[in-house]
Amino acid sequence: xxxxxxxxxxxxxxxxxxxxxxxxxxxxxxxxxxxxxxxxxxxxxxxxxxxxxxxxxxxxxxxxxxxxxxxxxxxxxxxxxxxxxxxxxxxxxxxxxxxxxxxxxxxxxxxxxxxxxxxxxxxxxxxxxxxxxxxxxxxxxxxxxxxxxxxxxxxxxxxxxxxxxxxxxxxxxxxxxxxxxxxxxxxxxxxxxxxxxxxxxxxxxxxxxxxxxxxxxxxxxxxxxxxxxxxxxxxxxxxxxxxxxxxxxxxxxxxxxxxxxxxxxxxxxxxxxxxxxxxxxxxxxxxxxxxxxxxxxxxxxxxxxxxxxxxxxxxxxxxxxxxxxxxxxxxxxxxxxxxxxxxxxxxxxxxxxxxxxxxxxxxxxxxxxxxxxxxxxxxxxxxxxxxxxxxxxxxxxxxxxxxxxxxxxxxxxxxxxxxxxxxxxxxxxxxxxxxxxxxxxxxxxxxxxxxxxxxxxxxxxxxxxxxxx
Numbered sequence: 001x002x003x004x005x006x007x008x009x010x011x012x013x014x015x016x017x018x019x020x021x022x023x024x025x026x027x028x029x030x031x032x033x034x035x036x037x038x039x040x041x042x043x044x045x046x047x048x049x050x051x052x053x054x055x056x057x058x059x060x061x062x063x064x065x066x067x068x069x070x071x072x073x074x075x076x077x078x079x080x081x082x083x084x085x086x087x088x089x090x091x092x093x094x095x096x097x098x099x100x101x102x103x104x105x106x107x108x109x110x111x112x113x114x115x116x117x118x119x120x121x122x123x124x125x126x127x128x129x130x131x132x133x134x135x136x137x138x139x140x141x142x143x144x145x146x147x148x149x150x151x152x153x154x155x156x157x158x159x160x161x162x163x164x165x166x167x168x169x170x171x172x173x174x175x176x177x178x179x180x181x182x183x184x185x186x187x188x189x190x191x192x193x194x195x196x197x198x199x200x201x202x203x204x205x206x207x208x209x210x211x212x213x214x215x216x217x218x219x220x221x222x223x224x225x226x227x228x229x230x231x232x233x234x235x236x237x238x239x240x241x242x243x244x245x246x247x248x249x250x251x252x253x254x255x256x257x258x259x260x261x262x263x264x265x266x267x268x269x270x271x272x273x274x275x276x277x278x279x280x281x282x283x284x285x286x287x288x289x290x291x292x293x294x295x296x297x298x299x300x301x302x303x304x305x306x307x308x309x310x311x312x313x314x315x316x317x318x319x320x321x322x323x324x325x326x327x328x329x330x331x332x333x334x335x336x337x338x339x340x341x342x343x344x345x346x347x348x349x350x351x352x353x354x355x356x357x358x359x360x361x362x363x364x365x366x367x368x369x370x371x372x373x374x375x376x377x378x379x380x381x382x383x384x385x386x387x388x389x390x391x392x393x394x395x396x397x398x399x400x401x402x403x404x405x406x407x408x409x410x411x412x413x414x415x416x417x418x419x420x421x422x423x424x425x426x427x428x429x430x431x432x433x434x435x436x437x438x439x440x441x442x443x444x445x446x447x448x449x450x451x452x453x454x455x456x457x458x459x460x461x462x463x464x465x466x467x468x469x
Contacts, residue, residue, distance in 0.1 A: 003023075008259060016259060022097050029049075029120040031046050032123075032135070032190055035202065036096070038131065038132065038203030040205030045094070046094065047121070051140045053089065059088055091116035092117075093109035093117075094109070094114040094137065096109075118142065119138065121194040123135070123194045126199070130153065132157075155203060157203050157231060160200040160201075160215075163237045163238065165238075166238075170187065172216040173202075173215050180207065211226070215236060215238070215241065217238055224243075262325070266312070276423050277425045279425065285340075285363050286309075287363075290359065291304070294355050295355065296355055296357070296384055298383070299318075301319040301320070303328075304316070307341025307344055309340055310372075311338060314341060328385075339372055340361060340362055342399065344358060344359040349389070349412070356379050356389075358375065361373050361374055365422070373396060374394075377391055394418075397429065399454050400456040402456045402469070406433075413435050415431070417453030428450065428451050430447050430449055431448060431453055
């Protein structure tokens with residue numbers, strides 16, 4: 001998957017790709033971070049595509065049925081060539097993530113003019129010199145794409161072309177305007193086997209004037225440049241600038257881009273799955289933690305339940321009006337710390353208007369049916385506290401829970417998907433479909449071996465008013 005690393009005041013980085021939903025863009029090649037609409041925020045362009053898809057699951061299944069050992073070396077070469085020709089192809093769109101401020105990104109494809117292609121290399125440059133960066137994209141077995149930027153031209157910008165009798169690549173350019181600071185380094189090696197314009201481009205949003213520009217020339221004295229108009233390109237000669245102060249003004253981190261560490265650390269117990277199941281491709285004993293983000297104390301603010309590893313007390317935090325989090329101790333959670341929380345979901349089981357909590361147990365170090373594998377249902381008092389509801393619930397190595405009213409009776413039902421059979425990797429465990437009887441229990445509708453379930457979701461796929469799974 002993709003990673004979006006936010007610099008934490010030069011004290012390390014925080015990956016926010018999942019939080020910003022920029023983590024998945026298929027088979028990606030070029031990543032170009034620039035302000036394409038000049039609103040002052042850095043957007044993301046990503047080129048996608050591959051002519052033959054060797055990771056297509058149907059193709060992998062097809063390959064698994066070919067016994068290469070039954071053929072001699074020459075025949076194997078012929079078969080391999082044929083199999084390469086059988087690889088599926090799929091054109092997909094390139095992606096633009098429009099940065100809307102803070103950690104909010106909007107995914108754009110066709111609405112941004114992105115057609116379905118097999119793209120890899122890409123570069124940016126203002127080809128028509130209108131102050132908006134255009135894109136040049138290389139496509140396999142197709143003509144290259146030149147994407148003219150037609151975003152509204154109402155925002156301000158400035159372009160800096162650095163000149164010196166020595167190399168300028170890597171120089172840092174800072175633009176100061178009314179208390180705001182934009183910083184970029186000059187670099188043209190961007191994208192897969194691609195080179196973009198060396199002109200350093202800044203979108204300024206509604207800022208029509210700038211105070212100054214400071215250039216930290218590579219290996220030389222920083223220099224300051226003033227009296228530069230916006231909405232045009234400037235050639236900046238190193239020797240024409242005045243020496244900047246020894247201590248340069250630092251860019252003030254935007255508050256909505258600061259990522260602070262949450263005071264909780266998931267802890268896994270020590271267990272080596274491979275000692276019992278040497279052919280496992282991954283350790284199934286470390287599938288957690290479960291996370292639920294819902295309002296459990298009915299104050300209008302969403303709270304946070306983070307399931308614990310085996311012998312770890314879950315993290316349960318109530319959100320405060322100032323956006324901070326307060327740890328809430330729940331006796332029932334402490335008593336059940338022996339369980340490993342693999343997945344969880346909020347459910348108003350008793351229809352009293354507040355959210356209860358169903359937590360699935362798992363792990364690969366206990367046998368099927370062990371008490372430590374028993375799922376749990378906690379009833380809420382509506383004020384943030386829970387008690388455990390005593391009920392006979394499944395006790396397998398769980399994988400996924402989905403909650404929805406699939407029979408349209410007004411009461412939430414559940415699907416419980418199991419991940420695996422401990423010490424029997426590859427065998428299909430039982431998963432269950434449960435109906436809420438409206439009498440403080442569930443009725444088992446179906447129990448089947450549906451494979452090694454990792455995730456699930458209810459949705460009305462065919463629009464008939466009934467939820468599918």
